[in-house]
Amino acid sequence: MRQSKYFIPTLKEVPADAIIPSHRLMLRSGLVRQLAAGIFSWLPLGHIVLKKIMNILRDEMDAIGGQEFLLPALNPIEIWEQTGRVEAMGDVMFHIKNREGLVLAPTHEEIITYHARQHIQSYRDLPQIWYQIQTKFRNEPRPKSGVLRGRQFLMKDAYSMDSTVEGLDVSYQKHYDAYCRIFERCGLKFFIVGASSGAMGGSASQEFMVESDAGEDVCAVSDSGYAANLEVATSALPGVGRIDSTNAIEEFATPSAKTINDLKNQFSLTENQLAKSVVYMVNSEPVLILMRGNDELNESKLESVFKTNQFRPAEAEELFEITGAHTGSIGPINLKTKIKIVADNLLKDANGLVSGANKDGFHFKNIDFSRDCKIDEYHDFRTICEGEPCPINGSPIRVVKAIELGHIFKLGTKYSTALHANILDAEGVEKPIIMGSYGIGVERVMACYLEQGFDDKGIIWNKALTPYHVHLLGLNLLRSPEVQQACEDLYKELTDAGFDVLFDDRDESPGIKFNDADLIGIPIQIIGGKKNIDNGQIEFKIRATNERGVVNITDIVEKVRNFYK
RNA sequence: CGGGGCAUGGCGCAGCCCGGUUAGCGCGUCUGUUUUGGGAGCAGAAGGUCGCAGGUUCGAAUCCUGCUGCCCCGACCA
Incomplete structure (x- = not known):
């Protein structure tokens, strides 16, 4: 290609809107131009790189038996209503205004399942791996960071269909291995974390991440190889345990202690002696959650414990009505109303604790969870912190920001059940197809590469992606x-x-x-x-x-x- | 959706507080000329409804109101 006839509008000055390295480099080197918030045009040079990435994706997907589809971006809304995702997506889904009943597809589980239902009828037809590399539309509340979070973006999405859970395991593993090869070929330093499957439904999921300050996800990693999204990360921090004491509970005045730190400072207490109370409305029912000291409640963990995303912190008025006290003096004993009480695992059967007395300005001490109050359940509720010992061998955890490049899910039967995509198994019994879903953000692959591959002069392409x-x-x-x-x-x-x-x-x-x-x-x-x-x-x-x-x-x-x- | 910021030739910015010549500067573009291994020099030129709509005023890029767009932080992120 002769550069004298080629369109590569390089920029000497960086547009003020671009902050992160990949965005600046894409603009300066003439790969991309922005059309509107979260909407980008790919210029010839950038388009070549995108095609190189897509070719690697096709190559590796084909190698595990994937079959490429081309699916419509315009979808009848009825299909999405059948899986309940019109409501679940809310504003994220674009609705066509001048043609009732059409939406822009934010992903394609429903469409794939629809076609499977039409023609897959026997366990003999399975397994199948269907994939597509296409534009997806999501009305992101806040597009940002260049192409990292856009309203329209390219995604490689693959769907596996199996007749048994063992088959799903095999399909899932194939994708796991393919994803490793894909990102290695693209020259990315990535890591894999256990993740929350959120509202996608399903049993297991893992994310492929690239460490970057531009990332929106937070992950816990350690030298032992432990890596998990902070949403699900755990540590080997020992529980509070029991002390040698049989003292009865005792109310004491804490008039100027509004926070855990106040209590620590005014009464010489440690984190391990304090039980913090938070009240959430879960499915409209109040729940008291006890956390150690200043430990932070992890809402993702809350979601998986209660298996719902219908929850919120109780408001001040509700709090008083339920407990009889305001923030700062709430605890598990002498609650005004009887509500469910759960506690973090670190507090399991602990004693010698201080917690609110449900009377403003007072706390109890010498609380014994197994003697003085009824804890309905113990679960892991806390958000882990930098430096805590990792669960594998206790080496210190680092908390890093990361960009999510790919996500693999064991979906199970959520979509096949909703859309009646059933098969007959070897015994002639009708069962829903067992599915998996596997996505990679195509532009993100490029952005992640660029976040790592540059110097003060500009981009340093590797041999695989260079235009x-x-x-x-x-x-x-x-x-x-x-x-x-x-x-x-x-x-x-x-x-x-x-x-x-x-x-x-x-x-x-x-x-x-x-x-x-x-x-x-x-x-x-x-x-x-x-x-x-x-x-x-x-x-x-x-x-x-x-x-x-x-x-x-x-x-x-x-x-x-x-x-x- | 909350908080903050920005909107002035193709790009990056100044001017705005404190209203008053012909709205400036750098880069880029065009013409001529000199240069020619790390974003050249000189001379000349083109290019702007100052985001939009109202209002105040003799007079608005500048002050007021509303709207729109974009960026950042947070919330959200199937």
Whole structure:
């Protein structure tokens, strides 16, 4: 490709709107332009990179037996109503205004299941892996970070269908392995975390993450290999346990203690001696949740314990009505009304505790959970913290921000049941198809790569994703017919050898060409300048290492060939 | 949806508080000329309903009201 005829609008100045590295680089190197909030146009150079990523995705999906579909973005809303997801998605789903009954597909579980229902009728038809690489539409409340969170984005989505749970395990593992190969081929430093399956439904799920300050997810990782989304992460922190005491509970005045920290400071107490109370309305029923000290309640864990997303913290008025006290003085004993009481595992059967007396300005001490109050259930409710021992071998946990690249789910039968996609098993019994769902954000793969692959000059593409193999820079072509001829010959020779060559034949100064080349970041640059060419030689530069060298012109194709071997 | 910020030639910004020439600057673009291995020099030129709609005023980019768009933080994220 001749750069003089190619559209690569590089920018010297960075648009003020772009904050994170990948976004700045995409704009500066002419890969992408923004059309509206969360909506982007891909320019030719960026489109090539997207296609390279999609080809890797196809390659690996085909390798595990995936079959590619092309599905409509316009969907009849009825199908989505049958699975209850019109309501579950709420505002996130785009509804077509001037054609009743159509929505823009935010994903495609329903459509895949619909077609499965039409034609998959026997366990003999399974397993199947169906996938698509297509645009999805989600009305994100706040698009941000360039292409990382958009209202319209490309997603590779795959769906597995099996007749048995063992079959689902096999399909899931195939995707797990394929995803590892995909991200390795793309050159990403990723890690895999156990994740919450949230409202997608289903039993197990894992996320493929790339550590990045631009990420929206928070993960716990440790040197032992432990890695989990903070939504589900646990630590090996020991429980509070019991102390040697049989003292009876005793009310004491705490007039100026409104917070756990106040109690700690005013009464010389430790985290382990304090039981914090929070009240949530779960399915409209109040629940008292006891946490150790300042431990933070994890709402994802709350959701999985109570198996509902219909919950919220109780409001001040409700709180007083339910407990008889205001925030700061609430506890498990002497509650005004009888409500369910649950506690975090760290407090299991603990004694010697301090907690609110449900009377403003008073607390109880010497509380024994197994003697003085009835804890209905103990569960893991807490959000773990940096530095806690990991569950594998106790090595310290680091809490890092990460970008979610891919997510694999064991869906089970949620969609097949709702849409009656049933099969007959070997015994002739009708059963719903057992499904899995596996997504990868295509633009996110590029953004994640860029978050890791750049320096102060610009992008540093790797061999797998680079839009061109070779960047041939012809310097001052109009001043030297010899240089021009040598570069033209080389352009043809490299192209004939099977390389994608970007030939900078523009009438621009060498400085502009060098800077643009470093910004665009093609892995190997070949620089045709008069001095070297007059000597029958040519210069190359490896973008990643800044290694430079001069070789005979006749050897340069071999040099490139070796570089890409 | 809460909080904050921004909107001025293609891009990046100043001007606005304190209303008053012809709305400036850098980059880019065009013409000429000199330059030619790390974003060149000189000379000239084009390009703007100051986001939109009202209002105040003799007079509004500037003050007031409403709206829209975009960015950041938070909430949300199947």
